[in-house]
Structure formats: C-alpha cells, structure tokens
Amino acid sequence: MTVVQWAIVGTGGIARRTLGDLRLIPEAEIVAVCSRSQQSADAFAAEWGLGAAYSDFTALCADDTVDAIYVGTPHGTHFRYASEALRAGKHVLCEKPLTMTAAEARELRALAxxxxxxxxxxxxxxxxxxxxxxxxIVESGTIGTPMFVQAGLGYPVPPDGPRRFWVAELGGGALFDMGVYTIALAHMFLGVPDAVSTVGEIRPDDVDLYESYTLSYANGAVAQLTTSITYAIPPRGSIGGTTGSIAFGEMLFAPRSLRLMTGTPPQPPHVEDIDFAQEGAGYVPMFRAACEAILAGEREHPIHPVSATIEVLETMELVRSQLIAQRDAR
Ligand SMILES: NC(=O)c1ccc[n+]([C@@H]2O[C@H](COP(=O)([O-])OP(=O)(O)OC[C@H]3O[C@@H](n4cnc5c(N)ncnc54)[C@H](OP(=O)(O)O)[C@@H]3O)[C@@H](O)[C@H]2O)c1
Known part of the structure; x- marks a missing residue:
C-alpha cells in the first residue's frame, strides 16, 4: 500500500475547507463521499471529481476501495460515524472534538x-x-521552565448561525468547539492540570455560552483560557517560562508566526520573530502525518495519540461540570 484511499463523511463547512489540502498529499487519494442525502453526495462527488457517492454510511463502510474515513460532521455525530467505521476496519481521522465524552473516546480507542x-x-x-x-524551543530549555499558558478563542455566533453551535445534541457551545484547542495547548506545554477553576455561563440545555477557566499545577504553573460563542476573543496563545516567552501570532489553531523573547532583567529582552509558511489552508501537515502513520501501519500518531484526546476531554468535563454546578446553584 503506497496511497491511502480516503472517503469523507459530511459535505459541509469543514469538508470544503480541507479537501483541497488532502489533495496536496501525494500519498492520499479521495475516492468517496457520504452525505445524509444522495443528492448532496452526488453533487459533492461531481464537484470534487470523486468516484463514489453514498447516502448510506454502512454502504460506504462496506466499500473495499476505501481505506480511511475522515469524519467532517458536527461533534455530536462523531462517535456514531467513527465507531461504525472502526468496526468495519477503516482507519479514522475525525474532526475535533473526537467525541463528546472521554468515555466515548476510550471506547473508540478500544475499537481501533x-x-x-x-x-x-x-x-x-x-x-x-x-x-x-x-x-x-521549550524542550531545549530556551524559555526555562514553562509556568504560564494563555489562550483564547471566541466568536459572536449569531443565533441563526450554524446549528452545530447552538444545538446540544450536535455538540453546541464554546467549549467543545474552541475549548478543545485552548486546553490542548495548555496540556501540550504544561501537561494535565492538578486543579481546574471555571467561571462562565451554560444554558439549561447544557449549551455553554462563554467560560474562563484556570488550570493549575502543583509546581505553581497556571493556564488561563477563555472561550465564547457570544463575544469575540482574539484567537491567540502564548507561553511564559522562567527565562523567556513565546507569543503565537494568529490564528491559535495554526499560527503563522511566533515571537520568542528571552533574557532576564536587567538585560533588555532578546526578541526574535519567526514566520512560518503555510501549506495549503494549513491542514497539510496533519493530513500528511495521518497518511504516513497509516502507511507505516501505526495505530496512533505520536504527536497526537488518542490518550492526549482523552486527557483534553477529561479536562473539558471538569470545566463543564463546574459550569453546570454553578448554574444549578443559582
Ligand atoms: N479543523 C477546523 O479548522 C475546523 C473548522 C470548522 C469545523 N471543524 C469541525 O468539523 C466538524 C464539522 O463542522 P462544520 O463546520 O463542517 O459543520 P457543518 O457544516 O454544520 O456540518 C458538516 C456536515 O455534517 C453533515 N452532517 C451529518 N450529520 C449531521 C447532523 N445531524 N446535522 C447536521 N449536519 C450533519 C452535513 O453534511 P450532509 O448534509 O452532507 O450530511 C453537514 O453539512 C465539527 O466537529 C467541527 O468542530 C473543524
């Protein structure tokens, strides 16, 4: 096997944003699409020149030409599609967050x-x-011991905007959609927190509107993270260490630049700005990594193993449980 033959499920926003990038990978071929409607599947397949169009996910999973399935549907549907695909022996790359609960992610890992x-x-x-x-940079010790992570993501999503932000069963709310990035960043540089403290607002149907959450660590490190679907938050992140800092440019989910500042007073800081070229729309490195891992017979990718996903979901569950407890106590 020298090429991974992909199918995508979902013909919405993310499918359109990413498929051009998947096409840039020589080790990838997109062979099929699955939609809830045959008409949409046919139209999408015609537009992208794909050989097969399904409206029945079970039939897609039975297609022997498909090696891997990219799940590009609202969060609340991920578990259903991913579990059926894994049971059918297909490799799965699934949009974030992988699932709505850590327990579901553990179940998917077991199925894989x-x-x-x-x-x-x-x-x-x-x-x-x-x-x-x-x-x-952090692993080389250039900024000393990382003690601080800050990250925010927020968009004022109109009430008549995409349903996936507002409907609980689809995974609505700021945390599932954006918190997954901020928490992943904190875990990446500080690890899994020892305590979590949250303020924010969650509706009676458990769709969270905004939240600010502090992750704290036994060594004194903290991550200050904020997400919102009702107001704007600049999509940026930064890391502070005992001898320097890294401030990412926009956007948090694929920064095009970073500013490294090192040195300790009384010396003026040494500032280095580094720009990064973007491949495609920014998804190319992830797709390339997934293809390489699949072709190498790997079950997970070391940069983002399923255990890391589960840890982020566990932190997210703590944040959500605190929001719910505060709401219910009011
Ligand atoms: N990585 C990124 O940059 C990024 C950006 C945006 C979104 N995402 C992720 O991608 C996923 C999809 O987001 P999106 O913006 O593409 O969402 P979307 O446009 O609302 O939905 C994507 C597609 O999912 C399919 N679908 C399957 N079951 C559905 C259901 N019950 N309700 C509605 N649609 C359903 C629909 O396609 P059919 O009509 O063909 O069935 C729909 O067009 C989310 O998990 C999100 O977190 C990632």
Missing part, C-alpha cells in the same frame, strides 16, 4: 485496537510548523 486500525482526532494545531517549533 480490536480492529487493528488507525485512529486520530484532527487536531491540526499540534501539527502546525509554529507549534512544532515552539515545542522544540
């Missing part, structure tokens, strides 16, 4: 293991060149 296939959440942020460089 049982069926000997690859599973990864599409956490493209961790594959972006700027993040890889930041990790190298």
């Amino acid at each position: 293991e049982e069926n000997g296939v690859f599973l990864m959440e599409a956490m493209w942020m961790k594959f972006s060149p700027s993040m890889r460089r930041a990790l190298e």
Whole structure:
C-alpha cells in the first residue's frame, strides 16, 4: 500500500475547507463521499471529481476501495460515524472534538485496537510548523521552565448561525468547539492540570455560552483560557517560562508566526520573530502525518495519540461540570 484511499463523511463547512489540502498529499487519494442525502453526495462527488457517492454510511463502510474515513460532521455525530467505521476496519481521522465524552473516546480507542486500525482526532494545531517549533524551543530549555499558558478563542455566533453551535445534541457551545484547542495547548506545554477553576455561563440545555477557566499545577504553573460563542476573543496563545516567552501570532489553531523573547532583567529582552509558511489552508501537515502513520501501519500518531484526546476531554468535563454546578446553584 503506497496511497491511502480516503472517503469523507459530511459535505459541509469543514469538508470544503480541507479537501483541497488532502489533495496536496501525494500519498492520499479521495475516492468517496457520504452525505445524509444522495443528492448532496452526488453533487459533492461531481464537484470534487470523486468516484463514489453514498447516502448510506454502512454502504460506504462496506466499500473495499476505501481505506480511511475522515469524519467532517458536527461533534455530536462523531462517535456514531467513527465507531461504525472502526468496526468495519477503516482507519479514522475525525474532526475535533473526537467525541463528546472521554468515555466515548476510550471506547473508540478500544475499537481501533480490536480492529487493528488507525485512529486520530484532527487536531491540526499540534501539527502546525509554529507549534512544532515552539515545542522544540521549550524542550531545549530556551524559555526555562514553562509556568504560564494563555489562550483564547471566541466568536459572536449569531443565533441563526450554524446549528452545530447552538444545538446540544450536535455538540453546541464554546467549549467543545474552541475549548478543545485552548486546553490542548495548555496540556501540550504544561501537561494535565492538578486543579481546574471555571467561571462562565451554560444554558439549561447544557449549551455553554462563554467560560474562563484556570488550570493549575502543583509546581505553581497556571493556564488561563477563555472561550465564547457570544463575544469575540482574539484567537491567540502564548507561553511564559522562567527565562523567556513565546507569543503565537494568529490564528491559535495554526499560527503563522511566533515571537520568542528571552533574557532576564536587567538585560533588555532578546526578541526574535519567526514566520512560518503555510501549506495549503494549513491542514497539510496533519493530513500528511495521518497518511504516513497509516502507511507505516501505526495505530496512533505520536504527536497526537488518542490518550492526549482523552486527557483534553477529561479536562473539558471538569470545566463543564463546574459550569453546570454553578448554574444549578443559582
Ligand atoms: N479543523 C477546523 O479548522 C475546523 C473548522 C470548522 C469545523 N471543524 C469541525 O468539523 C466538524 C464539522 O463542522 P462544520 O463546520 O463542517 O459543520 P457543518 O457544516 O454544520 O456540518 C458538516 C456536515 O455534517 C453533515 N452532517 C451529518 N450529520 C449531521 C447532523 N445531524 N446535522 C447536521 N449536519 C450533519 C452535513 O453534511 P450532509 O448534509 O452532507 O450530511 C453537514 O453539512 C465539527 O466537529 C467541527 O468542530 C473543524
């Protein structure tokens, strides 16, 4: 096997944003699409020149020409599609967040293991060149011990905007959609927190509107993270260490630049600005990594193993449980 033959499920926003990038990978071929409607599947297949169009996901899973399935549907549907695909022996790359609960993610990991296939959440942020460089900088000790992470993401999504932001069953709310990035960033540079403290607002139907959450660590480190679907938050992140800092340019999920500041007073800081070229729309490094891992027979990718997804979901569950407890106590 020298090429991974992909199918995509979902013909919405993310499918259109990413397929051009998947096409840039020589080791990838997109062979099929699945939609809830045959008409949409046919139209999408014609537009993208794909050989097969399905409206029945079980039929897609039975297609022997499909090696891997990219799940590009709203969060609340991920578990259903990913679990059926894994049971059918297909490799799965699934949009973020992989699932709505850590328990579901554990179940998917077990299914991938049982069926000997690859599973990864599409956490493209961790594959972006700027993040890889930041990790190298931190691991080299250049900024000393990382003690602080700050990250925010927020969009005032109109009430009549995409349903996936507002409908609980689809995974509505700021945390599932954006918190997954901010928490992944904190875990990447500080690890899994020892305590979490949250303020924010969650509706009676459990769709969270905004939240600010502090992750704290036994060594004194903290991450201050904020997400919102009702107001704008600049899409940026930064890391502070005992001898320097890294401030990412926009966007948090695939920064095109970073500013490294090093040195301690009384010396003036040494400032280095580093720009990064973007491949395609920014998803290319993640797709390339997934293809390489699948072709190498790997079950997970070391940059974003399923255990990392589960840890982020566990932190997210703590944040959500605190929002719910505060709401219910009011
Ligand atoms: N990595 C990124 O940069 C990024 C950016 C945006 C979104 N995402 C992720 O991608 C996923 C999809 O987001 P999106 O913006 O593409 O969402 P979307 O446009 O609302 O939905 C994507 C497609 O999912 C299919 N679908 C299957 N079951 C559905 C259901 N019950 N309700 C609605 N649609 C359903 C629909 O395609 P059919 O009509 O063909 O069935 C729909 O067009 C989310 O998990 C999100 O977190 C990632």
